[in-house]
Amino acid sequence: MLMGVAERKERHKEDLKREILDAAKSLFTEKGLEATSIRAIAEKIEYSPATIYLYYKDKNEIVHALHSEGFKLLVSYFNVLNHITHPFERLKGMGRAYIQFAVQNPDTYMLIFNMDEPLQHVANCFEEWNEGDRAFDILLKTVKDCQNHGYFSGFVPEQISFVIWSTMHGLCTLRTTGHLGHVAVARSGNQSLDALMASTFETFVTVLEKLKN
Amino acid sequence: MLMGVAERKERHKEDLKREILDAAKSLFTEKGLEATSIRAIAEKIEYSPATIYLYYKDKNEIVHALHSEGFKLLVSYFNVLNHITHPFERLKGMGRAYIQFAVQNPDTYMLIFNMDEPLQHVANCFEEWNEGDRAFDILLKTVKDCQNHGYFSGFVPEQISFVIWSTMHGLCTLRTTGHLGHVAVARSGNQSLDALMASTFETFVTVLEKLKN
């Protein structure tokens, strides 16, 4: 077999994997994870359902691939903050980026953080949530930088990091599930959900700022 | 038909609804929500699958019923705190109770707060999350009481409440999904997950206490 042919076929194989993933992602975000079938994905890319199993072992493996891509997307939201030198400003930027990611990609957010199906999958192959590990390391490092600038004095950086992560994750999850909207409707006037999230976040930032000196 | 007979049959009907619910709950917590079938529930109570549909319209209605019971259980965790007169102590107690509920009933916790299937169901019949509304009202009232004792001065009570809710919910969700455990393993020595949650919570309480006077 010629070398160029092998490459072309390999490329075609990668293309089809992409097509499957794109179709799956589109259907997942449209109809939800459980509600989209392999048959629907197959129909969208105009192949037989069985063909999909030549490129992905499982439906789980497809979900897993999307999970992986979602994480890379989240990291890309953080990467625009590298130029911010002041650590607390960078921390604030991370919070805003995290919220923005969750608001703009609610399905991906739930897929990454709150779906239990891929979790068992992730529990088996550890490599995956090392990405989550690295993300936490970035947060932890930023918190320590903040401490060098007088913030969070007297606190254990790991614990402050856990509190921050919890608050951001809770806020984003409550928004994505709709609970925040439900409870907020009557209580916070007629400001939009996004405005409510923003003001809640700003309040949290104010709380954190009180820990300075 | 005799009156006593009608009552007996009515009681039997209620009994069977309970049996179905208990079997469903047991299977859900054991195998997960999506992985337990109507047929499995039917087999567990030794009835035909079709019989279940005489007592519950849907699988969704069963989930919904469990959702409702889960909320009542959460409220029962809060009810033991009524005797605490100091509002901030009561607030701390609520946090601890919330954590305890999530740790002791992880499936119910995810069912109530982070499952998207019953959410659409809930979105249609509004009565349900009024329970969530009332829970938030209790939190809001407690926060206001705290403000009357010098806590959270200068803050909007609704926003402080949202921050508190987010933090607690985020912490419990991260724990239940396993993310907290995964990230914590390497980072926080060999203290148990429960200890880690407790210390994170205490750190959060310390942060809130800094907002006093």
Place this chain on the structure above:
DNA sequence: GAAAATTATGAACAGTGTTTAGTAAATCTT
């Protein structure tokens, strides 16, 4: 007892993820 009303079910429908045996096509060898 017979008639009426209730309660339970077997069988079927349309859907799911997944596997396998077999076909069609592209490639390599001669």
Place this chain on the structure above:
DNA sequence: AAGATTTACTAAACACTGTTCATAATTTTC
């Protein structure tokens, strides 16, 4: 170019799922 071989694909089936409906069994009423 022709035949052999590897590759790419698919139709059909399997064992499931939630759900419905005609039918059967049981219980209540008369």
